[in-house]
Amino acid sequence: MKYRHLILGAGNMARALIPGFIQNSQDCEFLVFTPSGDKAKSFADDFGAIWVKDLEELRNTHIDYLWACFKPQQLKQVALEIDFLTHPYLTIVSLLAGSDAKALTEYLTTDQIIRIMPNTPAQVGLGVNALYKTKTVHQDKWGAFWQAFNTSGINTVFENEDDIDTITPFSGSGPAYFFEIARILIEDMKARGIDGALAHQMVAGTIEGAGRMISKNSDAETLRNNVTSKNGVTYEALESFKESGMEEMFNRAIERAYQRTLELKGSK
Numbered sequence: 472m473k474y475r476h477l478i479l480g481a482g483n484m485a486r487a488l489i490p491g492f493i494q495n496s497q498d499c500e501f502l503v504f505t506p507s508g509d510k511a512k513s514f515a516d517d518f519g520a521i522w523v524k525d526l527e528e529l530r531n532t533h534i535d536y537l538w539a540c541f542k543p544q545q546l547k548q549v550a551l552e553i554d555f556l557t558h559p560y561l562t563i564v565s566l567l568a569g570s571d572a573k574a575l576t577e578y579l580t581t582d583q584i585i586r587i588m589p590n591t592p593a594q595v596g597l598g599v600n601a602l603y604k605t606k607t608v609h610q611d612k613w614g615a616f617w618q619a620f621n622t623s624g625i626n627t628v629f630e631n632e633d634d635i636d637t638i639t640p641f642s643g644s645g646p647a648y649f650f651e652i653a654r655i656l657i658e659d660m661k662a663r664g665i666d667g668a669l670a671h672q673m674v675a676g677t678i679e680g681a682g683r684m685i686s687k688n689s690d691a692e693t694l695r696n697n698v699t700s701k702n703g704v705t706y707e708a709l710e711s712f713k714e715s716g717m718e719e720m721f722n723r724a725i726e727r728a729y730q731r732t733l734e735l736k737g738s739k
């Protein structure tokens with residue numbers, strides 16, 4: 472066996488991001504623990520990992536990678552629970568939104584940190600993930616990680632850790648904005664007498680199709696103009712958005728989310 476991974480937390484994000492990684496890792500062992508046990512057990516059953524009922528079982532076990540998939544607020548507590556597991560060669564793979572490499576190093580006593588700002592479409596192989604790694608991550612450990620991780624979606628390694636905070640409100644929180652837009656449109660269609668299942672299908676298809684068109688490197692403004700003829704139907708909707716200050720509304724929301732990222736970081 473080449474490397475042993477311990478996954479702490481088996482919620483939505485761990486389930487979105489790690490199964491593909493397990494599939495692409497050869498000669499590795501994956502252990503998974505959660506306090507209540509239920510999520511860890513089903514994660515282990517579903518993805519071929521080993522369920523750890525009690526962390527004490529690992530007292531004499533060497534761990535190579537530790538995946539931090541719990542909430543940022545739980546870091547302090549988790550650090551106390553696993554202090555016997557941490558060592559200077561341990562590589563942390565952290566999904567924690569508000570914890571920077573400095574805080575992770577302080578609590579987990581290793582400076583080998585890989586941070587991922589994940590994005591829920593990873594569940595369907597379309598994650599837009601932002602990464603940062605400390606320079607101290609051993610080259611072979613980084614190489615093995617990257618080879619198994621960078622197999623689907625869009626993965627970008629940022630040189631500057633502050634960029635992770637900058638992109639968090641965009642790609643980390645971003646899916647929620649499109650889910651909310653979808654919800655609003657579906658509810659409106661239903662209120663106008665369209666069957667709910669059909670409304671769902673049509674809105675999802677519209678968002679997916681528009682996303683693919685943008686992905687073809689087309690300029691979003693040009694694409695918008697192409698569906699907007701002066702004084703036409705779409706024009707009216709876009710004029711209404713403009714009158715309601717939609718662009719400023721988005722800018723304000725992003726700034727508020729960014730400030731919250733900084734607050735969470737500072738509250739450790």
Ligand SMILES: NC(=O)c1ccc[n+]([C@@H]2O[C@H](COP(=O)([O-])OP(=O)(O)OC[C@H]3O[C@@H](n4cnc5c(N)ncnc54)[C@H](OP(=O)(O)O)[C@@H]3O)[C@@H](O)[C@H]2O)c1
Binds near residue numbers: 482484509511543552
């Ligand atoms: N969801 C997103 O869209 C998103 C986006 C970007 C970043 N993130 C980051 O991803 C991380 C996970 O988010 P999530 O949405 O997957 O959370 P979640 O669904 O609430 O799952 C959290 C998991 O952490 C486990 N946990 C709690 N205390 C623990 C402990 N002491 N030791 C080990 N495991 C513990 C929980 O165990 P139980 O099952 O026993 O409760 C649960 O399985 C967060 O740090 C978040 O900042 C999430």
